[in-house]
Amino acid sequence: MDIGIIGVGNILMQDEGVGPKIAEFLKTQYxxxxxxxxxxxxxxxxDLLPYIEKFKKIILIDIVDFHKEPGYIKILKGEExxxxxKTKLSVHHVGVQxxxxxxxxxxxxxxxxxxxxxxxxxxxxxxxxxxxxAGKISELVNEILKILNDWGIKCVLxxxxx
Amino acid sequence: MARLVIDPVTRIExxxxxEAVVSDGKVKDAYSSCTMWRGxxxxxxxxxxxxxxxxxxxxxxxxxxxxxxxxxxxVEDALKIKVPRNADxxxxxxxxxxxxxxxxxxxxxxxxxxxxxxxxxxxxxxxxTSELAKSISSWPNNSxxxxxxxxxxxxxxxxRGQLGIFSNGYWGHPAYKLPPEANLMAVAHYLEALDWQxxxxxxxxxxxxxxxHPQTFLVGGMxxxxxxxxxxxxxxxxxxxxxxxxxxxxxxxEKIYIPDLLAVASFYKDWxxxxxxxxxxxxxxxxxxxGKLWLxxxxxxxxxxxxxxxxxxxxxxxYITRSYYTYSKGDKVGLHPWDGETTPNYTGPKPPYEYLNVxxxxxxxxxxxxxELPMEVGPLARVLVAYASGHKEVKEVTDMVMKKLGIGPExxxxxxxxxxxxxxxxxxTAYKIKDFISELxxxxxxxxxxxxxxxxxxxxxxxxxxKGMGWHDAPRGALSHYIVIKNKKxxxxxxxxxxxxxLSPRDHKGQRGPVEEALEGTPVADSKQPLELLRxxxxxxxxxxxxxxxxxVKEE
Numbered sequence: 001m002d003i004g005i006i007g008v009g010n011i012l013m014q015d016e017g018v019g020p021k022i023a024e025f026l027k028t029q030y031x032x033x034x035x036x037x038x039x040x041x042x043x044x045x046x047d048l049l050p051y052i053e054k055f056k057k058i059i060l061i062d063i064v065d066f067h068k069e070p071g072y073i074k075i076l077k078g079e080e081x082x083x084x085x086k087t088k089l090s091v092h093h094v095g096v097q098x099x100x101x102x103x104x105x106x107x108x109x110x111x112x113x114x115x116x117x118x119x120x121x122x123x124x125x126x127x128x129x130x131x132x133x134a135g136k137i138s139e140l141v142n143e144i145l146k147i148l149n150d151w152g153i154k155c156v157l158x159x160x161x162x
Numbered sequence: 163m164a165r166l167v168i169d170p171v172t173r174i175e176x177x178x179x180x181e182a183v184v185s186d187g188k189v190k191d192a193y194s195s196c197t198m199w200r201g202x203x204x205x206x207x208x209x210x211x212x213x214x215x216x217x218x219x220x221x222x223x224x225x226x227x228x229x230x231x232x233x234x235x236x237v238e239d240a241l242k243i244k245v246p247r248n249a250d251x252x253x254x255x256x257x258x259x260x261x262x263x264x265x266x267x268x269x270x271x272x273x274x275x276x277x278x279x280x281x282x283x284x285x286x287x288x289x290x291t292s293e294l295a296k297s298i299s300s301w302p303n304n305s306x307x308x309x310x311x312x313x314x315x316x317x318x319x320x321x322r323g324q325l326g327i328f329s330n331g332y333w334g335h336p337a338y339k340l341p342p343e344a345n346l347m348a349v350a351h352y353l354e355a356l357d358w359q360x361x362x363x364x365x366x367x368x369x370x371x372x373x374x375h376p377q378t379f380l381v382g383g384m385x386x387x388x389x390x391x392x393x394x395x396x397x398x399x400x401x402x403x404x405x406x407x408x409x410x411x412x413x414x415x416e417k418i419y420i421p422d423l424l425a426v427a428s429f430y431k432d433w434x435x436x437x438x439x440x441x442x443x444x445x446x447x448x449x450x451x452x453g454k455l456w457l458x459x460x461x462x463x464x465x466x467x468x469x470x471x472x473x474x475x476x477x478x479x480x481y482i483t484r485s486y487y488t489y490s491k492g493d494k495v496g497l498h499p500w501d502g503e504t505t506p507n508y509t510g511p512k513p514p515y516e517y518l519n520v521x522x523x524x525x526x527x528x529x530x531x532x533x534e535l536p537m538e539v540g541p542l543a544r545v546l547v548a549y550a551s552g553h554k555e556v557k558e559v560t561d562m563v564m565k566k567l568g569i570g571p572e573x574x575x576x577x578x579x580x581x582x583x584x585x586x587x588x589x590x591t592a593y594k595i596k597d598f599i600s601e602l603x604x605x606x607x608x609x610x611x612x613x614x615x616x617x618x619x620x621x622x623x624x625x626x627x628x629k630g631m632g633w634h635d636a637p638r639g640a641l642s643h644y645i646v647i648k649n650k651k652x653x654x655x656x657x658x659x660x661x662x663x664x665l666s667p668r669d670h671k672g673q674r675g676p677v678e679e680a681l682e683g684t685p686v687a688d689s690k691q692p693l694e695l696l697r698x699x700x701x702x703x704x705x706x707x708x709x710x711x712x713x714x715v716k717e718e
Contacts, residue, residue, distance in 0.1 A: 012205060012220050042375045044226060046267065050360040102271075105319060106356055125204060 240630025
């Protein structure tokens with residue numbers, strides 16, 4: 001298993017929880033062939049290092065400040081990622097930025113790293129996503145599935161599996 | 163007179179900010195302000211107490227397990243549930259492993275660069291670095307070739323202009339005292355610590371079934387079976403794996419962390435003069451089979467190591483006189499967390515602002531006080547209380563550290579003492595992990611496989627109303643959760659976290675919080691590069707320590 005999907009963020013902070021929520025959604029709704037690993041990365045930074053080292057290809061899902069309208073989605077690859085982490089929306093972004101810098105210094109960066117970011121609407125205390133971001137879940141999932149398809153992974157809805 | 167502002171991550175919530183008044187090259191006064199959580203009640207109220215830990219463990223991005231532990235203990239206290247020994251042992255293992263890992267990571271990745279000049283390491287002679295390393299430790303990675311390779315790696319990093327993790331340092335600052343060789347050795351161990359930590363946290367994945375955010379906690383015990391006959395339980399193979407990670411912990415702390423700590427500290431002994439506090443609270447940790455705590459609980463007042471007072475949570479009151487909240491009985495009173503209120507009342511300047519209004523309310527953190535006194539919590543509190551109580555292992559290691567540095571116990575009340583205490587606790591805890599594993603293995607051998615007490619799992623067995631509290635002496639310090647249960651649901655939930663103690667603002671009497679107090683008298687060689695302030699602030703391992711890499715300095 002050399003492909004990992006890591007959803008990062010804090011599920012107690014509304015839209016900030018979109019990463020872990022997507023991870024949970026993929027885990028419960030899809031089968032992947034060959035198998036991939038899906039991780040609820042929570043808000044942790046360096047604790048995710050073993051995963052960064054373990055996978056050859058990684059998709060990170062997180063909120064990002066693109067200075068665009070809430071719900072805006074953008075896919076960033078490799079070197080495009082760090083500049084976007086400089087604008088911190090959340091405390092956990094400090095951790096993610098450190099994580100990637102440490103991984104680079106240690107020489108354990110994956111061959112391919114993709115960040116699927118979404119502009120949040122609200123990151124106040126609360127368990128539910130904003131309607132705007134909740135309405136983008138299927139679009140986010142589709143973007144992930146497209147990338148996985150490009151990487152040769154078959155993604156099948158569990159409800160379609162006989 | 164200059165007002166220095168250290169504001170790590172200005173655009174986000176949840177940050178720590180310090181403002182220091184500097185005159186004649188010294189800190190005259192300081193204010194610490196933070197945006198902690200504005201109370202968790204909105205999320206917790208009305209929930210099932212048994213699932214509280216699932217939510218609270220997500221509160222903090224750094225200490226994933228600690229809130230889960232304090233939460234289940236609070237519920238167990240409220241419902242008077244006695245946990246089986248095996249569950250306590252597994253919790254002890256999770257807590258102790260987290261503690262050792264956290265302290266190593268803190269030292270190397272959040273604190274060392276306040277003492278170690280990374281750029282100076284480029285000037286080091288690898289052969290001399292090798293001699294230095296051999297003289298202080300038997301750790302095998304100590305050859306000239308090895309240090310040359312680390313130096314080349316660092317050089318490549320610097321030449322690409324991508325300092326990355328090292329980009330926010332005050333390299334070349336006159337307060338850096340280590341010779342280039344010691345700096346290079348520390349950089350090498352910075353890298354080794356990263357390699358080490360990504361291995362040892364696998365113990366969490368075994369015991370927590372998942373990391374980050376373990377999922378085996380359970381009110382009444384643990385949700386992980388213990389069964390030597392089963393593949394899917396803690397069995398003989400698991401015990402062997404646990405022992406392997408425990409040995410890695412001991413080896414790293416004994417052969418790298420402690421020798422480095424002593425080597426670095428020997429150049430900074432003047433830091434025994436700065437950063438101290440008078441009052442300390444340790445809540446104790448690691449229950450033994452009789453419920454007695456291996457590291458003792460206790461209160462130290464006014465630096466007096468001759469008298470240790472017992473800890474009673476009923477003496478804790480939270481004040482909001484200088485915090486952005488309001489109480490229904492007025493802002494001068496203190497409230498015990500069971501009666502805690504979290505009603506925001508922001509009276510500060512409109513962001514973005516240059517300075518806090520330090521004459522009024524200035525922090526989102528409340529000011530917890532024990533018998534009306536501010537208390538420092540954390541490794542130094544733990545070491546001082548254990549040392550003064552005659553704790554065998556702590557006394558032995560503390561005496562060794564003091565002897566090697568040529569200092570006495572009075573020197574411990576300082577930034578140097580706090581940083582040394584973290585190493586001392588990591589050292590004794592790394593060894594203690596072996597005892598926990600061996601006790602668990604013995605229980606399994608004797609057929610004691612009990613892991614959860616489910617007598618009170620059914621809410622029908624609960625009283626109509628119950629109150630409980632859970633302590634956990636987490637790596638950063640004493641953490642406590644308070645729960646009020648009414649009609650099987652959470653009525654009130656409050657937490658007093660270590661950073662709330664340490665970073666608290668002034669209180670109803672105008673008494674400073676521990677970090678504010680500790681900063682007074684700190685020398686500042688260059689007000690544009692307040693490295694010395696960071697040394698003391700970081701030594702507390704503030705919750706936002708990682709954020710403190712990013713520093714913005716303004717001067718009046």
